[in-house]
Amino acid sequence: MxxxxxxxxxxxxxxxxxxxxxxxxxxxxxxxxxxxxxHVLVLPERHVDTFREVSEFNAREAKRMLEFVAETAEKVGLxxxxxxxxxxxxxxxxxxxLHWHILGGGPEASVExxxxxxxxxxxxxxxR
Ligand code: 5GP
Ligand code: ZN
Numbered sequence: 001m002x003x004x005x006x007x008x009x010x011x012x013x014x015x016x017x018x019x020x021x022x023x024x025x026x027x028x029x030x031x032x033x034x035x036x037x038x039h040v041l042v043l044p045e046r047h048v049d050t051f052r053e054v055s056e057f058n059a060r061e062a063k064r065m066l067e068f069v070a071e072t073a074e075k076v077g078l079x080x081x082x083x084x085x086x087x088x089x090x091x092x093x094x095x096x097x098l099h100w101h102i103l104g105g106g107p108e109a110s111v112e113x114x115x116x117x118x119x120x121x122x123x124x125x126x127x128r
Contacts, residue, residue: 002046010097014045021072024064028072028102037105038076042069048098051087069100078104 002025004011014027020040021028031039044065048056057065073081081104086093 002044005047005097008047008097009095010043010099011047014043021068021075023068023071025061026065026068028068028075031101035101036082036103038078038081038103040072040076040102042072042100042102043097049096050093051085051098053098065100069102073102073104076102078102080104 004014013029017027017029019027020030025045026042027045028040028042031041042065044057044061048054054062069083073079073083081102084101084103085099086101
């Protein structure tokens with residue numbers, strides 16, 4: 001079993017939980033309080049407090065973690081979805097074991113981006 005913390009809710013779920021998906025050091029679970037028709041959490045089996053410590057993963061693990069997020073979404077039937085990581089209490093993180101939210105299955109998967117944000121004018125003096 002990878003590095004765990006006795007006082008961590010998600011470490012205990014890693015040990016005992018019912019998984020949506022599990023492979024190569026990562027697990028996916030259904031969120032207990034879903035904010036979308038499909039709301040899954042992806043977590044490393046190894047305890048890492050927050051995304052701030054992402055450098056604790058080597059390049060292969062970091063790639064694997066991203067692939068696992070995409071695989072999990074596909075496995076639960078999502079093609080369009082949002083991926084969110086809350087980093088720190090000030091950004092809404094409540095469980096301090098790194099996790100990725102996958103939210104989809106409803107209108108919240110599509111976010112309207114105002115056209116003004118996506119366009120830009122090149123100032124005349126730079127346009128040469
Ligand atoms: P955060 O707010 O830290 O980004 O996300 C924590 C998430 O964990 C929340 O969406 C919350 O609903 C979920 N959660 C909290 N306790 C449990 C639990 O015991 N089981 C599961 N499956 N999810 C939980
Ligand atoms: Zn933990």
